[in-house]
Amino acid sequence: MGDGPFRSLEAARDAVRKLSLDERRKQPVEICILPGSYVRKQPFLLEAQDGGTKNAPVIYRSWTDKPVVISGGREVRDWTRTELNGRSVLVSDLSQLPEGYAPFEQLWVNGHRTVQARTPNHGYLNIASAPDAAPANVGGKGVGKRLTYALADAHHFARVEEGVVVVFNKWLEYHMPLDRIDRTNRLISCTKKSMRPIEVDDDFYLEGGRDMLDQPGEWYLDREEKKLYYLPLPGESAVIAMIPALTNVLRIEGNAAGKQWVEHVQFRGLTFSHTTWDLPRSSGPSGLGQADITMEGAVYLHGAKHCLFDHCEITAAGNYGLEIGPGCSENRVLHCDLHDLGAGGIMIGPKIRPPSDKEDTGNRDFPPVLNNPSDATRHNEIADCRIYDGGRYYHCAVGLWIGQSPDNHVHHNEIFDFYYTGISSGWTWGYGTGLATGNCFEYNHIHHIGRLTNGDGPVLSDMGGIYTLGDQTGTVIRNNVFHDIMAGKYGGWAIYFDEGTRNILAENNLVYRCRHSCFNQHYGRDNLVRNNIFAFADTSLVSLGKAEAHTSFVLTNNILLSDGTPFYSGGYKYQVDKSNIFKADGNLVWSTTGQVFAAQNRTTSRLYEPDQPVLTWQEWQAHGYDQHSVIADPGFKDPANGDFHLSADSPAIRIGFKPFPLDQTGPRNLK
Numbered sequence: 086m087g088d089g090p091f092r093s094l095e096a097a098r099d100a101v102r103k104l105s106l107d108e109r110r111k112q113p114v115e116i117c118i119l120p121g122s123y124v125r126k127q128p129f130l131l132e133a134q135d136g137g138t139k140n141a142p143v144i145y146r147s148w149t150d151k152p153v154v155i156s157g158g159r160e161v162r163d164w165t166r167t168e169l170n171g172r173s174v175l176v177s178d179l180s181q182l183p184e185g186y187a188p189f190e191q192l193w194v195n196g197h198r199t200v201q202a203r204t205p206n207h208g209y210l211n212i213a214s215a216p217d218a219a220p221a222n223v224g225g226k227g228v229g230k231r232l233t234y235a236l237a238d239a240h241h242f243a244r245v246e247e248g249v250v251v252v253f254n255k256w257l258e259y260h261m262p263l264d265r266i267d268r269t270n271r272l273i274s275c276t277k278k279s280m281r282p283i284e285v286d287d288d289f290y291l292e293g294g295r296d297m298l299d300q301p302g303e304w305y306l307d308r309e310e311k312k313l314y315y316l317p318l319p320g321e322s323a324v325i326a327m328i329p330a331l332t333n334v335l336r337i338e339g340n341a342a343g344k345q346w347v348e349h350v351q352f353r354g355l356t357f358s359h360t361t362w363d364l365p366r367s368s369g370p371s372g373l374g375q376a377d378i379t380m381e382g383a384v385y386l387h388g389a390k391h392c393l394f395d396h397c398e399i400t401a402a403g404n405y406g407l408e409i410g411p412g413c414s415e416n417r418v419l420h421c422d423l424h425d426l427g428a429g430g431i432m433i434g435p436k437i438r439p440p441s442d443k444e445d446t447g448n449r450d451f452p453p454v455l456n457n458p459s460d461a462t463r464h465n466e467i468a469d470c471r472i473y474d475g476g477r478y479y480h481c482a483v484g485l486w487i488g489q490s491p492d493n494h495v496h497h498n499e500i501f502d503f504y505y506t507g508i509s510s511g512w513t514w515g516y517g518t519g520l521a522t523g524n525c526f527e528y529n530h531i532h533h534i535g536r537l538t539n540g541d542g543p544v545l546s547d548m549g550g551i552y553t554l555g556d557q558t559g560t561v562i563r564n565n566v567f568h569d570i571m572a573g574k575y576g577g578w579a580i581y582f583d584e585g586t587r588n589i590l591a592e593n594n595l596v597y598r599c600r601h602s603c604f605n606q607h608y609g610r611d612n613l614v615r616n617n618i619f620a621f622a623d624t625s626l627v628s629l630g631k632a633e634a635h636t637s638f639v640l641t642n643n644i645l646l647s648d649g650t651p652f653y654s655g656g657y658k659y660q661v662d663k664s665n666i667f668k669a670d671g672n673l674v675w676s677t678t679g680q681v682f683a684a685q686n687r688t689t690s691r692l693y694e695p696d697q698p699v700l701t702w703q704e705w706q707a708h709g710y711d712q713h714s715v716i717a718d719p720g721f722k723d724p725a726n727g728d729f730h731l732s733a734d735s736p737a738i739r740i741g742f743k744p745f746p747l748d749q750t751g752p753r754n755l756k
C-alpha cells in the first residue's frame with residue numbers, strides 16, 4: 086500500500102478504516118511498526134470495523150527484529166538523593182508527573198522487576214497462631230484479621246508501622262493491610278479479613294512499609310507524600326523506573342451479541358508491557374479468589390474471531406498476560422513468550438458463575454453460566470508458547486486458565502515457575518452444568534509448579550500441574566510431561582481431578598517428582614487414566630480424596646514406579662481399604678527399594694509414614710484391585726535423572742503398555 090508513516094497506532098488504524106472494502110479485501114493490510122517503546126495513555130482499541138478477512142487479514146507487525154514495546158507505563162526519570170532508614174536512596178516526587186499516577190504495588194526499574202520493600206528480605210515467616218480461626222469459622226466465611234508471629238521473628242517487627250501482610254493460605258493469598266502490632270503479645274491486627282480462615286504455620290511476609298526498605302533493589306511508595314524511594318542495586322546509576330498505569334495496553338472489542346466480531350487481525354513480533362491491576366488497600370476484599378482470575382488481562386479480547394498472536398511477548402505485566410474473554414473463538418496464540426507476570430499467563434472463557442459457587446471462589450459478581458449464548462468462547466489454540474515466571478504479585482494465579490469454555494487446543498507449551506497451578510480447566514465445582522468439555526491438552530511440558538526453579542516456595546497448597554473441575558466430557562490430557570510439582574501443606578499433584586471431574590481421559594503422560602501424588606482425584610466419576618508413567622511421589626503415586634457410590638476412575642495399563650512410598654493412598658476420608666471405590670488393573674508396579682507397599686490410609690496432607698500400617702500387595706488384591714497387574718522392574722534407562730526411556734524387553738509390554746514419545750513436548754521453533 087505504501088501509505089504512511091503515521092505518528093501513532095491510531096493514525097495507522099484509522100487509515101485502514103478509510104480504505105474501501107474492495108481495497109481491504111484485495112490483499113493483506115500490513116501495519117509495520119518501527120522499533121521503540123510506545124507508551125500508551127489508553128489501551129490501543131480495535132473494533133469490528135478494524136478487522137480483515139481470511140485472505141486479507143490486517144497485520145500489526147514489528148518492522149525490524151528490534152523490539153516494539155507497547156507499554157502501559159509511566160516513566161520516572163527525575164531523582165534526587167536522600168536518606169531513608171540510614172541508607173542513601175533515590176527519591177522522586179511523583180506529584181510532578183505530568184500525567185499523574187495511581188497507587189501501584191509493582192514497579193520496574195531499568196527493565197527489570199523490582200521488589201516492593203518487604204520483610205523479611207528473603208523467604209517467609211510462619212504464623213504462630215491465628216486467633217480468629219475458631220472452629221465456627223472453619224469452612225465458613227473467613228474472618229481472620231489477626232495473626233501472631235513467633236518470638237524468634239520478633240526482630241522483624243521492631244520498627245514496622247505500616248504496610249500489607251501477605252498471607253498464603255491453602256490455594257489462596259490474602260493482602261491484608263496492617264492496622265497495628267501489639268508487640269507484647271506479638272499480635273498483628275489487619276484492616277481486612279482473610280477470605281478463608283488463616284491457619285497456624287501458614288506462610289506470610291510484609292511489604293510496602295517505609296521501615297522495610299533496607300536492601301538494594303527495594304522500593305517504597307509514600308502514598309501520602311506521593312514520593313517514590315528506591316535503593317539502587319550495586320552499579321546501578323541511570324535509573325529509569327516504570328510505573329504501571331494501564332490495565333490493558335491492547336483491547337480487541339467486537340460485539341458478539343450483534344455478530345460483529347473483530348476478525349482476522351494479526352499481531353506479529355510485538356511486546357506488551359507495564360500493566361497493572363489494583364487491589365485497593367482501603368476497601369474491598371483481601372484477595373481475588375481461586376487462581377486470581379477476577380481481573381482482566383494486559384491484552385484483552387472480547388468478541389474476537391480468527392485473530393492471531395504470533396511470536397509476541399507479554400512481559401512486565403502486573404496482571405494476567407492475555408485474556409481471551411467472552412464471545413471469542415478460533416483465535417490462535419502461537420510461539421509467544423509470556424513471562425514476568427504479576428498474575429498468570431492466559432485466561433480463556435467468559436467469567437461466569439458456576440451453579441454451585443462457593444464463597445471463596447470470588448465469583449459472586451459474575452453472571453450465571455451462559456446467561457447470554459453470544460458470550461460463548463470456544464475453539465481457541467494456544468501452541469508453542471512459553472509461560473513462566475508468574476504469580477509475582479497475585480501469587481495464586483495460574484499459567485493457563487480455561488473457565489467455562491469448550492474445544493480449545495493447548496499443545497506444545499512449556500509452563501513453569503508458578504506458585505500455584507500450571508493449567509486450570511473448568512469452573513464448576515461438582516456435578517452441575519459445566520462447559521469445559523472437549524478441550525485437548527497435549528505435548529505440554531509443565532514443571533516447577535509450587536516451588537520455582539530458583540528454589541522459592543512452596544507457599545501454597547492444593548494445586549495441580551493440570552487441575553480440572555466439573556464436566557470434562559471429551560477432554561483429553563495426553564502426551565504431556567509433568568515434573569517437580571510441589572506444594573506447602575498438601576496437594577502437590579501433577580494431574581489433579583478436583584470436584585466433580587468426569588468423563589476425562591488422561592493417557593500417555595509422563596509424571597515424576599511430585600510432593601504428594603502424581604495423580605489425585607478429589608471426587609468425580611467415570612474418568613479414565615491409562616498408559617501413563619507415574620514415578621516418585623512423597624505420599625503415594627495415586628490418591629483418591631473421597632469415595633462415592635460409583636466408579637470414580639479407572640486406572641489401567643500404567644507404570645507406577647515408587648522410590649519407597651506405597652502406590653495408593655486414601656485421602657481425607659480414609660477409604661483406601663474399601664473395595665471398588667475405583668478400578669485399578671493391568672498396571673505394572675515397582676519400587677526402587679525392592680519393597681512393594683500397596684496402599685496406606687492417610688490424608689493427602691501427610692507424607693508417607695513408614696511406621697504406620699500399610700496394605701500389602703496381597704491385601705490390596707484381596708479388596709479386588711490390580712488382579713492382573715504385574716510387579717516387575719519396568720527397566721527405565723535412568724529414572725532417577727528423569728530418563729524414562731524403556732528398554733526393548735521391558736516387562737511393561739506384558740501389561741499392554743504402549744511406549745509413547747518422551748521428547749516431543751514443549752515449544753517448537755520459539756524465537
Ligand SMILES: [Ca+2]
Pocket residue numbers: 202203204205206297298299300303
Ligand atoms: Ca526489606
